[in-house]
Amino acid sequence: DIQMTQSPTSLSASVGDRVTITCRASQSISRYLNWYQQKPGEAPKVLIYTASSLQFGVPFRFTGSGSGTDFTLTISGLQPEDFATYYCQQTYETPVTFGGGTKVEIK
Amino acid sequence: EVQLVQSGAEMKKPGESLKISCQGSGYSFTNYWIAWVRQVPGRQGLEWMGVISPADSNTIYSPSFQGRVTLSVDKSINTAYLQWGSLQASDTAIYFCARSYTSASHIDLWGRGVLVTVSS
Numbered sequence: 321d322i323q324m325t326q327s328p329t330s331l332s333a334s335v336g337d338r339v340t341i342t343c344r345a346s347q348s349i350s351r352y353l354n355w356y357q358q359k360p361g362e363a364p365k366v367l368i369y370t371a372s373s374l375q376f377g378v379p380f381r382f383t384g385s386g387s388g389t390d391f392t393l394t395i396s397g398l399q400p401e402d403f404a405t406y407y408c409q410q411t412y413e414t415p416v417t418f419g420g421g422t423k424v425e426i427k
Numbered sequence: 428e429v430q431l432v433q434s435g436a437e438m439k440k441p442g443e444s445l446k447i448s449c450q451g452s453g454y455s456f457t458n459y460w461i462a463w464v465r466q467v468p469g470r471q472g473l474e475w476m477g478v479i480s481p482a483d484s485n486t487i488y489s490p491s492f493q494g495r496v497t498l499s500v501d502k503s504i505n506t507a508y509l510q511w512g513s514l515q516a517s518d519t520a521i522y523f524c525a526r527s528y529t530s531a532s533h534i535d536l537w538g539r540g541v542l543v544t545v546s547s
Contacts, residue, residue, distance in 0.1 A: 402435050
């Protein structure tokens with residue numbers, strides 16, 4: 321299985337901050353990397369697919385980049401509704417695997 | 428409305444069997460795969476269990492779940508199922524069904540999740 325490692329596991333940030341979350345794959349996954357946001361009590365929601373494509377309806381402050389083994393999710397200008405847990409997911413091959421998650425908390 | 432509607436919360440004893448469901452509506456059910464994702468309450472993390480094609484019942488399991496669960500589908504009623512033959516306490520979790528265009532593509536639609544509690 322491809323292992324996905326996210327960092328940090330958690331972070332504290334203020335409204336308006338720029339936040340970067342990284343995800344590393346144990347082998348090259350080309351650009352088959354997706355990002356999800358999950359709020360407590362809710363199902364995850366896709367933000368970015370194939371590394372940098374913004375899902376319809378997702379604010380432009382969310383951007384994704386990377387290819388191969390290293391990827392980043394950047395939130396430019398953190399908003400109150402962005403405090404949540406973020407997961408990366410590889411869909412290069414089955415079994416599909418997720419990163420361990422990054423919890424973004426209010427500072 | 429495009430949605431996946433999951434069955435209700437379950438409370439079971441160790442050793443019991445269980446089958447939970449996920450009904451799709453508002454879209455062509457056989458054009459997408461249905462994946463199942465586990466999340467243990469209070470723990471950060473999502474686990475992909477496997478995926479099934481409603482069109483032909485082609486199924487791919489994660490090795491971590493192979494042999495422990497069974498995925499099935501009844502396309503006549505747009506419903507996918509996840510079942511256990513013998514539950515264990517470690518199966519206590521929230522189970523999401525989710526839609527993806529292929530067996531390995533991003534998930535664009537999720538059910539609300541079903542809490543399964545296994546306790547004696």
